[in-house]
Amino acid sequence: MSRSVPQMLEDWEPVIGLEVHVQLATRTKAFSPSAVHFGEPPNSLTDPLVLGMPGTLPVFNKLALELALKLGVATSSKIRARSRFARKQYFYPDLPKGYQISQYDEPLCEHGHLDVLVGTTVKRVRLTRIHLEEDAGKNTHVGAVSHVDLNRAGVPLVEVVSEPELSSAEEAAEFMRSLHRLVRWLEISEADMEKGQLRCDANVSVRLRGEDRLGQRTELKNINSFRFVQNAVEHEIARQLRIVDDGGRIERETRLWDADAGQSAPMRSKEEANDYRYFPDPDLPPLVVDGSTMGTILHALPELPLPRFERYQTAGIARDDARTLISDRAMADYFDAACLAHPAGHAGHGGRTIANWMLTELLGALNTDGKDIRESPMAAETLSALVVLVEDGTISGKIGKEIFAESYKTGEAPLAIIDRRDVRQISDEPALWEIIDNVVKASPKQAEAYAAGKDGLFGFFVGAVMKATNSRANPVMTTDLLKKRLGR
Amino acid sequence: MPTLTRKEVEEIALLARLHLESDELERMQSELGVILDHFGTIAAIDATGIPAMTHAVAMDHAGPFVSLGVLRPDEPQPSLPVDEALRGTPKRDGDLIVVPAIIPGAKE
Incomplete structure (x- = not known):
């Protein structure tokens, strides 16, 4: 009989790191001037660069740099004066170039942190890096074929990578919420999760409490809502706990979260046969951030x-x-x-x-x-x-x-x-006294009964005063004066 | 001892999504081996203290041919008409490109 999750958590500690992709709120793509829009007819927002045509050259979007810098500054990151774009090779039809332009060993921002509100405390989570990259197009799988829409290909993103410092599904969800709030606050992204403008992958592992080394991790992909982060991470922690608590070992693997089924499944290893072979993109000069740009960003930070x-x-x-x-x-x-x-x-x-x-x-x-x-x-x-x-x-x-x-x-x-x-409150004492005096005089029996100890009648008099004044009598003064007038 | 093993050539072929027959694998093994050997010769040169060259022109200084920090204003230009964009596409379904089934989520 295996132990319950709370029992296992007494001995085991979950460790979670997140990689969050945030779409930057630009009007055009990262490296070419095609417009960025959600919900346009398929393949209507492309240009020769997005299509991977020979002879095309990328030129980076100035606004995308400024938006990414805002996030870097707001997370107290170290900003590289000169960062570099790299090619990440992969073979899918959603990026016709055959590689994604990203940043590798010289990212724009490093060593920042995000303050996350968890319950009643603020947890400071360190950020490994924030780098720039382009999004891929959208594949839809229809039976034996896939449909490709390249409208999203080339849209500028930042990828925010946290240190593995989150220790529960709730913290992972709160990290996402805090980042979501921050990017909207800075107006660098609409971060509409239903449109995929903020989405995350989670790296999850467990280790014995007190252990310094991290356990073998699995990567969860395809998470695009706060609720899914919480569910997917919770589910994965429980899955790993059941294995390690029984003396088993965690396999390093990538798992896809299926929100409808409420569970994850491993991707076949062949699907992971990736070898990104990063190298500096020879088509793009180093990305230079000068003092005046930084000055403008810092000055405008809310x-x-x-x-x-x-x-x-x-x-x-x-x-x-x-x-x-x-x-x-x-x-x-x-x-x-x-x-x-x-x-x-x-x-x-x-x-x-x-x-x-x-x-x-x-x-x-x-x-x-x-x-x-x-x-x-x-x-x-x-x-x-x-x-x-x-x-x-x-x-x-x-x-x-x-x-x-x-x-x-x-x-x-x-x-x-x-x-x-004409609803001004009556707070004038002589005026209010006169009204109260009249109300009491009009109900001599009740006044007598109250004086004899029938406390419940006090409300009757308050009601009568309010009625007589159209609710304008100052309630505090009414109570005081009524007590005085009724003798107790 | 060949520079490249047959297994390495098979792996490279897989990454490049190329299907190679047995005789082609053999040919690639020797041809790629020659190229790799050449890089071996270059690698033997002592390049201590010389930064890696990633561009065909010097990137360390702005000069007559190189201007660092060239960025594009965020101003949209017209996109290609869909028919123009999909002119080289072997198969389409409406305005969508049709490709053999690929497995979801296998990329990052």
């Missing part, structure tokens, strides 16, 4: 998600709220703009209240409408103004939600709606 996460927490924002706020740069920017318009800024009450209103009311309304924060009909400054009106007691929180709904819908300023609807 505040990154994790520093912002820390900043929000320091300002008193709850951890979960802070995490939601940094899930998207537009969301964080909206929040910052709202705080900037608030007299207290991010600090103390201001930031917390704005975060509450933004994450419940605004996101709720946007969700209902199927809208993104970028399409919010309510400006950050308007939300901030509404929050201030609730905070300073001009209106109650309950009325505030109604004002929000109307302002969100019509675009009218909160204060204008408040005045038109």
Whole structure:
């Protein structure tokens, strides 16, 4: 009887490294000026270079370099002033040249790191390298033949390679999420996983806890969603644990993840008969990054998600709220703009209240409408103004939600709606006392019963005051004054 | 002792996706061997301290014929019309290129 996975994990430690391909958001291909688009008719986005015609020469895309450099800088990588393109030979019809232009022993970026949010902690995962390469076309297998569409061939990618430092399927999925968030934050990729713009291979091994050397690894290919990373890695860890815990040995192999079946299967060894024979591409000069390019990149780098996460927490924002706020740069920017318009800024009450209103009311309304924060009909400054009106007691929180709904819908300023609807909170003590006095006088029996100890009747009086004031009575003051008027 | 073994020639043929008959393998073994021997002669030259030459022109300095850091602006040019692009394709199905079945995912 073999042991359960949690039992085996007491003795064995999983080790995972990821290789993530990210499509760079350029308008044209890496080495030729053919347009890049998703969903165009097959083979409509090619040129002689993509087709591997003799006599064609590659010239690298300036924007692709700049986008890759942004990622390099944001991951604190060491940037090579002079990196080199290499040819990786392989024989498939999806790259008619017979090789892929990639980078080999002189990649653009090395020794960076990615900060990954795992549960309640931030884990720093080292990055071995980030290199540039071109994508291949798309093969579709139809019975005895394969169909080839070369629209994707030559699209610029960066490959981000992590050190084998992730120790669970959850960490692997969080690494992907953090990288996904970062590349979108930096606007270097749309990273739409359904379009294959972010996809990964995972290297998985297990070793006895305390062991320094890595165990034999297997490579999982074909992973194109956060859920699949988690499932595929979890499945592979369990598979390897069952083998090693029984005294068996892991074979070095490449396995394909089949998301529909929820399992992986080894590729036949002949399919792996690859010998890439990398060599420097003689058609491309070294890729030079000069000081002024670096200066421009550094200057334009936005505040990154994790520093912002820390900043929000320091300002008193709850951890979960802070995490939601940094899930998207537009969301964080909206929040910052709202705080900037608030007299207290991010600090103390201001930031917390704005975060509450933004994450419940605004996101709720946007969700209902199927809208993104970028399409919010309510400006950050308007939300901030509404929050201030609730905070300073001009209106109650309950009325505030109604004002929000109307302002969100019509675009009218909160204060204008408040005045038109005459819903200003009554916080004037003599005025409120008079209203309360009248309410109590109108229900002498209930007042008597309450005085005799029937506590449940207090709510009756609060309700009556709210009814008499159209919900405008300041609730805190109403409670205080009612107690005073009723004698206890 | 031949420079190349028959097995090595078979492996190279597989990588190049070439089918070679027995007599062709033998011929390749001797012909490729001669070429390899020539590189052996070159390899014997002491090249200590000389950087590997990867380009036909000097790449270390920008000069009259070489300009380092040449990049292309990200501006699309018209793609080839599909019929033009597929003119040399032996078989097509609509606008797709048809090739003998290949096995998915075998590449990186």
